[in-house]
Amino acid sequence: METKTTRRDFIKKATVSSIGLALGSTGTFSAKSYKNIIGSNERINMAVMGTNGRGAGLAQNFAKQKNVVMRYVCDVEEKALAKGLGAVEKAGGKAQAERDIRRLLEKKDLDGLLICAPDHWHAPATVMACQAGKHVYVEKPCSHNPNEGELMIQAARKYNMIVQVGAQRRSWPVLMQGIKELHNGIIGKVYFAKAWYTNNRGSIGLGKEVPVPPTLDFDLWQGPAPRKAYRDNLIHYNWHWFWHWGTGEALNNGTHEIDVIRWGLNVDYPTHVSSEGGRYRFKDDWETPDTQIIDIKFGDDCLVTWEGRSCNSRDSEGRGRGVIFYGENGAFETGDNSYKVYDLKNKLVKKITTDDIIDGRDTSSPNVNLDVAHITDFLDAIKNNRKPNADIEELHKSTLLVQLGNIAWLSGYRLELDPSNGHIINNPAAQQFWSRTYEPGWEISL
Numbered sequence: 001m002e003t004k005t006t007r008r009d010f011i012k013k014a015t016v017s018s019i020g021l022a023l024g025s026t027g028t029f030s031a032k033s034y035k036n037i038i039g040s041n042e043r044i045n046m047a048v049m050g051t052n053g054r055g056a057g058l059a060q061n062f063a064k065q066k067n068v069v070m071r072y073v074c075d076v077e078e079k080a081l082a083k084g085l086g087a088v089e090k091a092g093g094k095a096q097a098e099r100d101i102r103r104l105l106e107k108k109d110l111d112g113l114l115i116c117a118p119d120h121w122h123a124p125a126t127v128m129a130c131q132a133g134k135h136v137y138v139e140k141p142c143s144h145n146p147n148e149g150e151l152m153i154q155a156a157r158k159y160n161m162i163v164q165v166g167a168q169r170r171s172w173p174v175l176m177q178g179i180k181e182l183h184n185g186i187i188g189k190v191y192f193a194k195a196w197y198t199n200n201r202g203s204i205g206l207g208k209e210v211p212v213p214p215t216l217d218f219d220l221w222q223g224p225a226p227r228k229a230y231r232d233n234l235i236h237y238n239w240h241w242f243w244h245w246g247t248g249e250a251l252n253n254g255t256h257e258i259d260v261i262r263w264g265l266n267v268d269y270p271t272h273v274s275s276e277g278g279r280y281r282f283k284d285d286w287e288t289p290d291t292q293i294i295d296i297k298f299g300d301d302c303l304v305t306w307e308g309r310s311c312n313s314r315d316s317e318g319r320g321r322g323v324i325f326y327g328e329n330g331a332f333e334t335g336d337n338s339y340k341v342y343d344l345k346n347k348l349v350k351k352i353t354t355d356d357i358i359d360g361r362d363t364s365s366p367n368v369n370l371d372v373a374h375i376t377d378f379l380d381a382i383k384n385n386r387k388p389n390a391d392i393e394e395l396h397k398s399t400l401l402v403q404l405g406n407i408a409w410l411s412g413y414r415l416e417l418d419p420s421n422g423h424i425i426n427n428p429a430a431q432q433f434w435s436r437t438y439e440p441g442w443e444i445s446l
C-alpha cells in the first residue's frame with residue numbers, strides 16, 4: 001500500500017522540466033519493440049472519455065500495455081459505453097463505467113485521462129483533468145479554437161501535468177528519422193511543402209429535430225457548448241461537419257499532415273493564411289467545406305499548402321493522403337512511416353520503407369502498432385518527467401495553422417498574422433472566430 005501511495009505521489013507531482021531523450025529518437029526501432037519498454041512494475045491508472053470510435057481502439061491499445069490499468073470507461077451514450085467496456089475486456093482488462101466526466105475526475109485511483117470525445121470537449125476536459133491532477137492524452141485536433149489551445153498550454157504548465165496530443169506521427173520511428181534527415185539538409189533548404197487528404201464521404205442528408213434518445217445524455221454530450229436542439233443526423237461522428245461542435249476536414253485530418261510539415265520545416269508561426277473552398281458535392285446540413293485549399297505563408301522563407309477533398313478520393317502522387325517537401329536539391333515525400341527522397345532530375349535517391357500499413361479511413365485505429373509507439377512515449381513522459389513527443393505547446397502551433405485556415409475561410413479574408421505568436425492582426429471580422437462562447441457554468445477558467 002505504502003509503495004502505491006509513494007508511486008502515485010510521484011506520478012502526480014512530476015514536473016515537466018526537460019525534453020528528455022525521446023524513445024525511438026534514433027529512428028531505428030520497430031514500433032512493435034516499443035511495447036514493453038518501460039519495464040518496471042509500476043502501473044499507470046487510466047480512464048477513457050468517449051468510446052464510440054477512436055476511444056474504443058485506443059482504450060484497447062492502452063489496456064494491452066503491461067504498465068497500464070484501464071480503470072474507467074466514460075461515455076454518455078449507452079452503446080458507446082458498452083463498446084468501450086468491451087474493448088478493455090478484449091485486452092484482458094476490466095474497467096468500471098462512469099457516465100459523468102466530473103465524477104470521473106474525482107477518482108483518487110486515476111493517474112491519466114484519454115480524451116476521445118468530440119472536438120468541443122477537448123480543451124475543457126483537458127483543463128479539468130489538469131486541475132484534478134491527471135495527466136492527459138487528448139486526441140487531435142487539440143482544441144476547437146486557438147484561444148483554447150493557449151489555455152491548454154497554460155493549464156499543463158500551471159498544474160505540472162503531461163499533456164500529449166494524439167498526433168501519433170510524432171512517434172513513428174522511421175518518420176522521426178526522415179524528419180531528422182530533412183533538418184540535416186538532405187534536400188537543402190526547403191521552401192515549399194504541400195499536403196493533401198482525400199476521402200469518399202457520403203451525404204449526411206437534411207436532418208430533423210427529434211426527441212433525444214433515452215440512451216443518450218445529450219446535455220452532457222454538449223457540455224461546454226451552448227445548447228442546441230438534438231438532430232437525427234448528428235451523433236455519432238457527423239458532428240465533425242458542424243462548426244458548433246466540430247472543426248471540418250481541415251482539423252479532422254489536415255492536422256496530421258500539417259503537423260508533419262511544421263515539424264519538418266522547423267517553423268513556428270506564419271505571417272499570412274488564406275483559404276478557399278466550399279460544400280460543393282452535396283447540398284445537405286454539412287456546414288464545413290468538403291473541398292478546401294489552405295495556403296500558409298512563413299514570410300519570404302516558405303509556403304505551405306493543404307488540399308482537402310472529403311468527397312473525391314482520387315489519389316495524389318499515388319497516395320490518398322500525404323506530404324511532399326520541395327527544397328533546393330530535391331524533394332522529400334512521406335505519408336506513412338516511410339519516406340522517399342528525389343533529386344532535381346526526379347531520380348529516387350533514397351527510399352526507407354516499413355511494412356506498417358496505415359488505413360487512414362479507419363477512425364478507430366489507422367495503425368495499431370504505430371499507435372503503441374505514441375502511447376509508450378506518453379507513459380514514458382509521465383514516468384521520466386519529460387515533455388512527450390506531441391506536447392501540447394508544439395501541437396497547439398500546428399493546430400493553429402489549420403484553425404487559421406478555417407478562420408480565413410469563414411471570414412473570407414487573407415489573414416495577416418503576428419509571427420511571434422500567430423495572433424490575427426487588425427481584423428475584427430476574423431478575430432471573432434479566435435474563441436467561442438460557452439454554456440453558462442462551463443466557461444474555462446484556470
Ligand SMILES: NC(=O)c1ccc[n+]([C@@H]2O[C@H](COP(=O)([O-])OP(=O)(O)OC[C@H]3O[C@@H](n4cnc5c(N)ncnc54)[C@H](O)[C@@H]3O)[C@@H](O)[C@H]2O)c1
Pocket residue numbers: 049050051052053054055074075076077080081099101116117118119121139140141166167168220221222223236237238252362363364365366
Ligand atoms: N489520432 C487519430 O488518428 C484519430 C482517429 C480518429 C479520431 N480521432 C479523434 O478522436 C475524437 C473522437 O472521434 P470519433 O470518430 O471516435 O467520434 P465519435 O463521435 O464516433 O465518438 C465520440 C464519443 O464521445 C462520446 N462523448 C461525447 N460527450 C461525452 C462526454 N461528455 N463524456 C464521455 N463521452 C462523451 C460520444 O458519446 C461518443 O461515443 C475526435 O476528436 C477525432 O478527431 C483521432
